Amino acid sequence: MRIDTKELIAVDTRRAAEILGVSKSHLEKLRIDDPENSPPYFRIGKCVRYSVERLKEWSGRS
DSSP states (O other): OOOOOSSOSEEOHHHHHHHHTSOHHHHHHHHHHOTTTSOOOEEETTEEEEEHHHHHHHHTOO
């Protein structure tokens, strides 16, 4: 599924996983088990968010 990211600035874990083409659980495991190799993220309260621009840079899709 192709996600149009032109107007998105930050997304939740589910949408980040869709953008990267991986499962939500894979992204969560990376964040917890291997934070140095996980895509960069930030928190707003308890909510985890990913910058779409940083996701593209991390995945090499800039």
